[in-house]
C-alpha cells in the first residue's frame with residue numbers, strides 16, 4: 001500500500017496519523033496519506049517563510065525548474081491520468097486532457113518567470129522632480145498558501161503553485177482531502193525538477209482543521225483558493241489585509257438564440273454540462289433557448305445526453321463517471337426531486353446508483369429552484385424558454401454568481417449586446433460557458449470570487465509593485 005507523508009522543507013515526513021484515499025467508483029483504498037498536525041502546519045509555513053526570506057531564486061532558475069517539471073510531467077502523463085481518474089472519479093479520457101492542460105500551465109508559468117518586470121516612470125515630468133529618475137520593479141509577495149479543490153486536482157493546483165514559484169514566492173499547498181495523491185505526485189515532479197527545499201511544502205488533512213490552521217498563520221502573505229463560496233468567504237474573512245485570489249462557484253448560463261447553429265449548440269451543451277459529472281464550476285447548468293427553437297433544441301440535447309456512457313472512470317469509453325461521493329450524488333438527486341415536485345419536467349436521467357448520477361435534463365423549471373439558482377455541481381442541466389434577447393440577458397444576470405457565460409448566435413450585434421451586458425468574468429461567443437484556455441484571464445465577479453488566474457495574471461496577483469526613485473543631484 002503506497003503511503004505519502006507531508007512534504008516539509010525538502011523531505012517527505014510521516015506524521016503518524018493516516019487518512020485512506022479511495023477509488024471513487026469502487027471504494028477500494030488506493031493509498032494512505034499523512035494527516036498534518038497543528039505543529040506540522042506551523043513547520044511547513046515556517047519552512048516557506050525562511051525560503052521566502054532568503055530571497056527569490058534567480059528568474060532563469062525558476063524558468064528552468066518549471067520547464068523541467070513540464071518535461072517530467074509529460075513523461076508521466078499516464079500515471080497522473082490514472083491517479084486523477086481513480087481518486088477523483090474523472091473519466092480517464094478527461095483526466096488525460098487535464099494532464100495536457102497542466103503541461104500548458106507549467107510551460108506558461110515558466111515563460112512568465114522570464115517576463116516579470118516593472119517600467120520606467122517619467123517622474124522628471126513632475127514639477128520640482130527634474131533631477132530624479134524613477135522606475136518600478138515587481139517583488140514576490142513572499143509566502144503563498146495554495147488551497148485547491150477535488151475536481152481538477154492537478155491543473156488547479158498547478159495554476160496556483162507554478163505562477164507562485166515563477167514569481168519568486170515560496171508555497172504551502174493544501175489539496176482537497178479527497179484527492180491528495182495527485183498533489184503528492186505534482187510535488188515530487190517539482191522536486192525532481194530541482195526545486196530547492198522550502199519553496200514548496202505540502203500538507204494533507206481535513207479542510208476544517210488543517211485549512212483553518214493555515215488561515216490562522218500570520219506568516220502567510222497571500223491565499224490563493226479555488227472551491228466553494230462558503231470556504232472562499234471564510235478565507236476572505238480570515239485573511240485580514242493579506243491578498244487573496246478566490247475562484248468560487250457558478251451556475252453557468254448559455255443562451256441559444258433563434259439564429260444559432262442548433263445541432264452544434266446542443267452537442268457542445270451536452271458535452272460541457274456532463275463533463276466531470278458536472279463538477280466543473282463553469283459547467284453548463286442553465287440553457288436559455290429562444291422559444292421558436294426550443295423543442296428542436298431540447299430533442300437534440302436529450303439525444304446527445306442519452307448517448308453518453310456512464311460508468312467506471314478508468315474505462316476509456318466512459319463519458320460520465322461517479323460524483324466525488326455518494327452523499328453529493330444524493331444531494332443532486334434531492335435537488336432534482338425538488339424541481340420535479342415544483343412542476344419541472346424530467347426529459348431524461350434523474351436516477352442514481354451509489355455515486356453514479358445519470359445525466360439529467362430538466363425543462364419547465366423556475367428561477368427559484370435549487371437546480372437553477374444554486375450551483376448544482378452535478379450532471380444536471382436545465383432548459384429555459386425565452387422570447388427576446390433582453391429577457392434572456394436579464395435572466396442570465398439574475399444570479400448570485402458571475403464566472404463565465406456562453407451565447408450561440410450568428411448575429412454580431414446580439415453577441416456583443418450580450419457580451420457587454422452579462423455580468424461575468426468571461427463571455428464565450430458561439431461556445432458554452434465552459435470554454436477555457438489556460439493562458440486566458442480566468443475569474444469571476446459577484447459571488448464567483450475575485451482576482452484572476454491564468455499564469456500571466458496570477459503572477460501579477462502574486463507580486464507587489466514597488467517604485468524606486470533616485471535623486472540624482474542630491475537634496476537641494
Ligand SMILES: NC(=O)C1=CN([C@@H]2O[C@H](COP(=O)(O)OP(=O)(O)OC[C@H]3O[C@@H](n4cnc5c(N)ncnc54)[C@H](O)[C@@H]3O)[C@@H](O)[C@H]2O)C=CC1
Pocket residue numbers: 147148149150151174175176177205206207208209210211212215226227228229231232234247248249250280281375377
Ligand atoms: N470556481 C472554481 O473554479 C471552482 C469552484 N468549486 C467549488 O467548490 C465546491 C466543490 O469543491 P470542493 O473541493 O469540495 O470545495 P471546498 O470548498 O469544500 O474545498 C476546497 C478546498 O478548501 C479546503 N477547505 C475546506 N474547508 C476549509 C477551511 N475551513 N479553511 C481552509 N480550507 C478549507 C478543502 O480541503 C479543499 O482543499 C463546489 O461547490 C464548487 O462551488 C470547485 C472547483 C472549482
Ligand SMILES: O=C(O)[C@H](O)CS(=O)(=O)O
Pocket residue numbers: 151152156226247279280281282434435436
Ligand atoms: O474550477 C473549475 O472547475 C475549473 O477552473 C474549470 S477549468 O479550469 O477546467 O476550465
